[in-house]
Amino acid sequence: MPRVYVRICLRKSVRSARKRRQRYRQVGIVLMPKRKFARVAKTKGGVPVKYVKGAKNPKKREAEIKRTSRLYKAGKLTKAAMNRISKQRARG
Numbered sequence: 001m002p003r004v005y006v007r008i009c010l011r012k013s014v015r016s017a018r019k020r021r022q023r024y025r026q027v028g029i030v031l032m033p034k035r036k037f038a039r040v041a042k043t044k045g046g047v048p049v050k051y052v053k054g055a056k057n058p059k060k061r062e063a064e065i066k067r068t069s070r071l072y073k074a075g076k077l078t079k080a081a082m083n084r085i086s087k088q089r090a091r092g
Helices: 014-022 058-074 079-091
Strands: 024-027 030-033
Touching: none
Parallel strands: none
Antiparallel strands: 024 030
């Protein structure tokens, strides 16, 4: 299925065309504008500071968050594993 992009301005440069495409994501056939989130402070590892604040071992929590994120994106987390992680995070 060919992608159709909405033109925002009439500039012809390749770079601006690429940037215009990045502002939109394809949902089925329709192009929707991408959601924009406010910038937040992050740790050296790239995890938001609020996620690791208050942890006894911040590096360990950061590593767990990054590991879980990587597995989730790869599609290797089962429902049971997600429940286990959720319980573990609620415990403290």
